[in-house]
Amino acid sequence: MPINDKLNKIWYGGDYNPEQWDQTYWDEDVRLFKLAGIDVVTVNVFSWASLQPSEDEYDFTMLDDILKKMQEGNVSVCLGTSTAAHPAWMANRYPDILRVDWEGRKRKFGGRHNSCPNSPTYRKYAYALVDKLAERYHDYPGLLIWHVNNELGGYCYCDHCAKAFRVWLKQRYGTIEKLNKAWYTAFWGHTFYDWNEIVPPNLLSEGVHWNWQRSNQNSISLDYFRFGSDSLLACYKLEVEAIRKHSKDIPITTNFMGTYKEMNYYDWAPYVDVISWDSYPAPDHLPSMNAMTHALMRSLKDGQPFMLMEQTPSVANWQPYCKLKRPGEMKKWSYQAVAHGADTVMFFQLRKSLGSCEKMHGALIEHVGHEHTRVFRECAELGDELGRLGDRLIDARSDAKVGILYDWENRWAVELSSGPSNDLDYVKEVHKYYDALYELHIPTDMVGLEADFKRYNVIIAPLMYMIKPGFATKVEQFVQAGGTFLTTYFSGIVGETDIAFTGGYSGGLRSVLGLWSEEMDALYPEETNEIIISSSFQELEGSYSCSFLCDLIHAESAEVLGTYGFEFYAGMPALTMNRYGQGLAYYVATRPEKKLLRKLLQHICREKGIESLLPQHHHGIEAVRRVKDGLSFLFILNHNNTSTIVNTGLSSAFELISKEVISGDIELSAHGVAILQY
Incomplete structure (x- = not known):
């Protein structure tokens, strides 16, 4: 409408x-x-x-x-x-x-x-x-x-909500037996025998006193x-x-x-x-x-x-x-x-x-x-x-070919999780990948799980902790058809009711990733490890720092591109790539330093023919494109406190605010904006 x-x-x-x-x-x-x-x-x-x-x-x-x-x-x-x-x-x-x-x-x-x-x-x-x-x-x-x-x-968390919660649960699970299985209520003897025994998970029941986001029963809090x-x-x-x-x-x-x-x-x-x-x-x-x-x-x-x-x-x-x-x-x-x-x-x-x-x-x-x-x-x-x-920009759309997955329920589950780190922050981890592409001036969409993956060449799924039914198949089909998929540490751990997968963490992604995960090491905030990129990956070859979490993974069909440098798991895979059908699936087993992340994403985009909106990197400059009726509108925004000269890479464009024709470089004042139609 x-x-x-x-x-x-x-x-x-x-x-x-x-x-x-x-x-x-x-x-x-x-x-x-x-x-x-x-x-x-x-x-x-x-x-x-x-x-x-x-x-x-x-x-x-x-x-x-x-x-x-x-x-x-x-x-x-x-x-x-x-x-x-x-x-x-x-x-x-x-x-x-x-x-x-x-x-x-x-x-x-x-x-x-x-x-x-x-x-x-x-x-x-x-x-x-x-x-x-x-x-x-x-x-x-x-x-x-x-x-x-x-x-x-x-x-x-009042009595009205408690009553409505029970009705909601009946509609979701049907029987108390199915609810008990979904919530793993055998833990601590929390089995329910009647719907009226269920109360909202607040501080008076399952809540942990030091953090309202956490509870003793993660599944009930996730459903709440x-x-x-x-x-x-x-x-x-x-x-x-x-x-x-x-x-x-x-x-x-x-x-x-x-x-x-x-x-x-x-x-x-x-x-x-x-x-x-x-x-x-x-x-x-x-x-x-x-x-x-x-x-x-x-x-x-x-x-x-x-x-x-x-x-x-x-x-x-x-x-x-x-x-x-x-x-x-x-x-x-x-x-x-x-x-x-x-x-x-x-x-x-x-x-x-x-x-x-x-x-x-x-x-x-x-x-x-x-x-x-x-x-x-x-x-x-x-x-x-x-x-x-006027109406020149009305209903113009993004034409991005990179999509980053964002899922609220996955976020809830990640931040309710009892471990491996109290510093788990889903939004910040997702943002690290968006920020790297942003600095590369590569158009990027955020996408939900129901999105049509076929419109993208690259799909990135940071911290895909919760794997819902059908998601693994959707990823397999995307990669098999030629897409590139990337996911990270702390992925494939649980299903949609927060119950852990058995048989090695992968959540159904084992085939497409070509690996399985055994355990995770949480690093203290001041701790770092190292990713050593092998000479087979010449574009990224070298040593880079990493932090936060280190997944201990076992490569099966996946090619090991980088390994850990320190600790008892030195030499184990830290970065892998798996060929699956016509496409590729990457696994980043730890949080890499920004330099490596940028290089990796730039490599992936180049391989898929995805180009930067600007011919070179400019610090503090944002480039965004909307398209409409065969025309492109390139927004260039200067987030710096000083004027900046930006190479647009365009031989000729019409700047909509000043109504001037520009070519090549353009100078933007502090916090200045240009909208280039071409």
Whole structure:
């Protein structure tokens, strides 16, 4: 369901909370929006308390006035459902709506996302509110998209959730006997004989006191992650149902949070018309991490463009050190989102709150209240540029031939695992591979397990700890047909219920990898080992450091490209390659230093005919390509604090922002951006 039909351009706007202000400000806000090029506002995100002041009373007067004012100002609307924070009267009258946290404590009214997703009270009143909103505003002419809730997340461990968890488990396993087998409940005599004996895995039951992510029974906690994500999805789907009763053709979204752990966004994606997410890179954030997260959001609906729903115009008040975005940084991060597939650029927030925890968060309109500020000027410049770009970039797609697998359930299982290292961080390990390709300027997609592997030449699966049914066969078919597959240490350990494979770790990948794994050595943070690449692999020949985990593997049909240099397993394989059908499968048995990883991935890409977007490496430079209607759009972003000359490798291209024809080198100012059409 396309989102740009009405505006025919990249949307530009953000969260607007006029209910926090006296109405005398509203006309001035509209004037300032026009100056900045703002054409979309997200409203009604946290208005439940004013929309429903009591159980039997609804009042839409203020929202009517807000929408009328936006229509008069020719500002379109992303309309929120307001269900992210329930009213105080509801918590007081119906305490079952309040969550119980992981430590078993019943919450009081306050904060947001404090509603139990399995509370019948919450679901009843949320549905009723959204039903009334959709009935009243479904034909509002300025409505572009519905925005359900806001940054959904968090789990609950109350009695409602315990009951719903048992129902969920019955549907998943059918019988208590199958559940016991799946969860390996013979361990510590935890066998269940009745569904009512099962309780949520919090600190009062299976939880380990020093880490809420860990438990004594990994399998039950893994299923509770699945259940928690499904519970929130059920609430989202309930609101969608209420909207669709009245609003048939307007797209619906909810804003995601990138690599947020607690929700499996691949499961959510089929029910979200347009993916949207909130991007808040910290000042010391690696640009490649943000790029990877954009690519992940793009992957959720098979490469469909997404919405950048929130970013700060300048400062994020909740970071440990609230550093201002330097001149040019806001535009650079905005264009990075567009480069990776965003068809909107939106902010939180448009006017700065006067009180509470977000009063120091950046905004288009600062507390001073006028347009004569650095931030406003930069936002207005960007608004003008986006207006001039028109629809040229709308619905342009990635043409990457390298895909990196990302699986939320695998992440849950990895980080629930009791060993081999407390430093296991799935996102960071995946990012190491993305970052290496990013620095090589090689286009890379993030992909889910259900993706069509055939569109890629190379598939990389870091830390593929959990091997689900059918995955090994899919990999075999991909490699047999000529693809290159790479996986790493701590892969092929367990199945989908977190039960370990027997017969040597491989998880069904033994044939395609040509090896099996015996055990793993976890290195202390200060420890390193060594990978010695043999002379048979001339391109990488030499000695490189490695760290973190060292898999002790046994090569069968695989060719050993590198071996460990130290410890009792010196001489054992550390890097292998196996020929399988028409393709190749690599196994990286440890965490190699960055230099080796870059060289290895560059070699693999060259072998598959995958070229860099730039003819040479430039430090701090990001290169991204979108394609549309036979045209390529090469985004070059300078993440350096100084100007940089970049060799584009293009004999002729049209730069869309400056509207100049360039060839060869281009100079980018600090945090500068170029968009080259060729």
